[in-house]
Structure formats: C-alpha cells, structure tokens
Amino acid sequence: MHTVWKGAISFGLVHVPVKMFSATEDKDISLRMLHRTCGGPIAYVRRCPNCDVEAEWDDIVKGYEYDKGHFVLFEKEELDQLAGEKSRTIQILDFVALEEIDPIYFQKTYYLSPDQAGGNAYNLLLQAMNQTGKIGIAKISIRSKSSLAAIRVIDNCLAMETIFYPDEIRSIEQVPGLPKPSEANDKELTMAKLLIEQLSTPFEPTKYEDEYRSQMIDLINRKVAGEEIRIAPQQEQTNVIDLMAALQASLEAAKLPPGGTAGLDTGAGEKPAATTTQAAANTTAADGTEPKLPKPRKPRSSKEKKETVS
Template identity: 30%
Template sequence: MRSIWNGQVEFGLVSIPVRLYAATENNSVRFRQVHAQDGGQIRYQRVCSEDGEEVPYSEIAKGYQTEGGELVVITPDELAAAEPQSSRSAQVVEFVPLESIDPVYYDKTYYLEPRKSAVRPYLLLRDVLHKSDRVAIVRITLRNREAMAVLRAASDVIMLSTMHWADEVRTPAFPFLQEEHPQVRSEEMSMAMTLVDHMADDVFDPTEYHDRYRDAVAELVEGKLVGGRTQASGGTRRRSRSGKGSGEDEDVSDLLRALSASVDDDSGSRSTSGTKNTKNTKKSDTRKKPPAAKKSATTSSGRKAAAKKTANSKPRTKKGA
C-alpha cells in the first residue's frame, strides 16, 4: 500500500510526522468499451469542434463557461498560479464532538501512520481524541487542493476524513416541505417503533453485506471462460424485474395495517429461529449470498482468478462460505 501524502500533523506546538494511506478502495465492476463483433477496444480522439482536427495534449487548455454562455480559457500556467501553496502540514484548528458533524459532509477516509520518531506524540493525540470524546478539525492540502478534514481515533490508529465545504452541501427544496402535512397517528408511530425493535441489532456488521451485482458478474465471466465463450453472444438477457411494476406505484392506504403485517411477519420468522437476536429469514435472504453463487465463487482458484482479472473486480465471499 503506497502512501499518498507525507507531512505532519500540527497539534498546538507539537508536530507529528505522518504518512497518509487510503482507508478504502473501489471494487465496483469496471468494463471496457469494445467492438461486439471482434472485441477490439474502442478509443477516443481529442477533436476540436471548430475545425474537426485532432488536438495534441500540448495545445489543450481548460475552459470555464459562465452562466451567460461566455467561455473563459485558462492556461495550465495560470491555473497552477491559482493553486494553494504546497503545504506538508495538517493544522488542527479546533476540537468538536463527533455527533455535531452531519455525515453528509464526509468525503474520503485515510489512515495516518506515524514516522518512527513520532510514535509517542502520535499515541498522545490518539488517546486525547479517545479520552476527550472529540474529533479534531484540520486544514490540509491534498493533490494541490485545500481541504477541510476530521481527525478521529479508531481501530487503535488516527483516521483522517476529508469533508465537503459548506457550500457544496445542497439544501433540500422539495415541494412537499412547503405544504401542509398529514399528521402521523399515535397507533402508527407505536407500531412502527415495534417494528424497529423487532429488526434492531446491537451493532452493525458490514461483513454481512456484499455486492451481489459484482458477484453475479464474476460468475458470468467465469462461466464464459470455462465454456470458451470469450466473444459477446448475440442476445442480451435482461435482469428480472420481479417485485417492481404497477405495485410499486400503488398508494398504501392503511399505513398501520402495513406496519402491523411487517411486525407479524418479522415475529413469525424469529419464533422459528428460537432466539430474539437471530436475523430473521427474510432479512437473511436479502443480505446473504445465494448458495449457487457461493458454489460458483469457490469452484477453482485458477478460474476464479481469471474471472476477477477479466471483470476488473474483486468479488469477495464471506470467510467460511
């Protein structure tokens, strides 16, 4: 894992040299655009809309179009001059309660690793964040862009999460917010809270969820590789739309009845399991991998690796599947 930033966290008069590593990765399925007949990759040319000629990178500038339709051309040198001065420090500006930050402001998350000479102050800041039950707001420059970020203690390390600026978060302006709302009845609220209690868990376990689309694509690719079908077939099978359609647009006239049915369904599923905290059958069906998918995902290590490489994805199955 390669660090994306080397610098220091400035905590008052304390400087903590650190490295920054991405805490997450995007494992979404990625495809290339190819010619269906022969598999040739589709390439794009940079063509000027005015003269129809291909433009080399050396002649490409950035253009900013105003709301009035005027185009302002900005050269790379002009843009570089407008960038903030490169800084190798993340300056702590204040400490706030974590719950005071709306999650909508969070962007990307990173791990902070201390240099060998800075382990002690690093641990001090980590423990201070733990003990104070607060997070640190910092300013940091990443990839020539200034960002606001949060430092928080988690998993025995310090994590940094970049944030959106206030003017980047949109304000909802839906018409229904300006209209007179129907009152929620006390019976409906009571039944809804009962449903929440039946579906509640003490902790969130992200390993119980997986990308079913990514797994299905990996299985599809593996099947084509095993069958020797490396070219696109003539027909494309559409995904099933079961459960969607006219019923999706129907108005539920009796909310209380729907909530009551949900509670009864959930209670029935739990009664067969014998324990209150066991996931109900319906919930399991929507989150667990189907048996067929498990079998295919663990068939042959060689074929699985080839399927992953072709689909440019990293499907994962739960340990022990």
C-alpha cells in the first residue's frame, strides 16, 4: 500500500506516530475522450481567456470568487500557514459510541499503522478502545483541508473515517416532494413487512458485485477481439400502479410459502438465491486478483459470427 499521510494521533498527552493508507480503491473503468475523426486523445490545456496564452504552473495561483468576476488571490505560503502545525496531528477531541453517529456523516476510510517506535502506544490505544467500545472523534488536515474524523478499530487495526461537519449535511426540509406523514394501509403494511422479513439475511458483502463493471470488461474484451457489437433497443417498463398487486408479486417472487400472508411468521421459507453476473470476465478471480484488460490484438475477419447485445 502507498503511504498517503504521516503524522501522529494525540489524545491527552499521549502521542502515537502513525502512517495512513487508503482503505478503499476506485475500480471504475476510466474512459478517455477521443477525437472521433482520428481516434486521438483530447488534450486539456491551461489557457487564460484574457491573455489568450497557455499558462505555466508557476504562473497559476489559487483564488476565491467573492463576486462575479472578482477574486481574492492566495499564495501557497498563506494557505500553508492556515493549516498550521496541527496538519500532521490527528487530535482526538472526544470518545463516543459508534451507534450515535448516523452513516450520512461518513466519507472515506483510511487504515492507520504505527510509525517509527510507536508500536507500544499504538497497541495501547487499540486495546483501550476495544475494551471500552468507544471511538474517537478527531480533527485532521489532509491536503490543506480540515476534516472531522472518527478513529475506530477494525480487527487488529486502527482505522480513520473522515466525516462531514454538521453544517455540510443538508437539512431534510430541503428535499422536495416528501409525502406528509400518514398511516399506511394495514394490509399493505403487513405484506410489506412480510416481504422485508422474507428478504432479510445476514450481510455478506462478497455476494454483491459491480455488474456494470463486469459487463464493461466483457464488452471491452469483445471489441478488442474485433467482434461487431449491436445494441438491441430496450423496451420501456410499465409502471405498476396497484401497490397490493406489486407486493403480492414480490412475495411470490421471493418464494413465500403458501398461506404466509396470514401473519409475520413466515416459517422456514426458502431464501432467494443470490444472483451473480455470469459475464465472461468476472470482476474478481478466485484468488482475489482483479482481471486485467487485454492488450490490443489484430481484429478478426468480418466472416466471424456477429453477436447481439441486449
């Protein structure tokens, strides 16, 4: 893993030197912008429209537009000074219970490992948090941006989740079109609860996959192999207006045993099997490695079979 940050966790007078690593990675397939005529990649230049010249990096500064077309400029030294000495410190302010934090606050996860001779202090903090069941709320500056963070334990590792400040969370009152509170139809509510019970299962993240990425890798492989791809038009789906009919159909699709709608005890109903994409290129191999996109090779002849993709 690549170290993205080095500093220390501080709580009270205790100082824990740590290194930070990204706990997640973006596996989206990146597509380039190309010129349709020649296939060349489109270049983006740093051009000043006022001077009509391409700007060098040394001539670029950051600024804030306080009014339309009016900016105040900031030098790098000014921004660095705002970050201050705490830019290399994860300062724990409070210890709280994890269940008190709504998931809407969480942003990105990082792993923390001990740095230099900080193993003993690291292990002390990890065990203390494990035994108290608490997580730390801290402040940190990453790339000149101040963030709140939650320090918690994942297995035998300290992890840090950057979280939004309260004023960055939009109010529910700003959401348009929310229905007014009302009592649901008893029969519909019973069937909805039955459906939730029927579809309830322990969380197993490995059974979920990015089907779009699987299909994209498969499509790329076939295009590199020279296959001609035809896209079949999609049929418009009709909206289901009858809520009861939709609930009943959903229960039947979930293989609810006969007579199960009489109450919430559905018995030992068969759980629906987890669906997986049977694409030619799976997203993850059996050994956990990510499939690699193919290198270009000579296209096949036009006599080869054409396929239709729906």
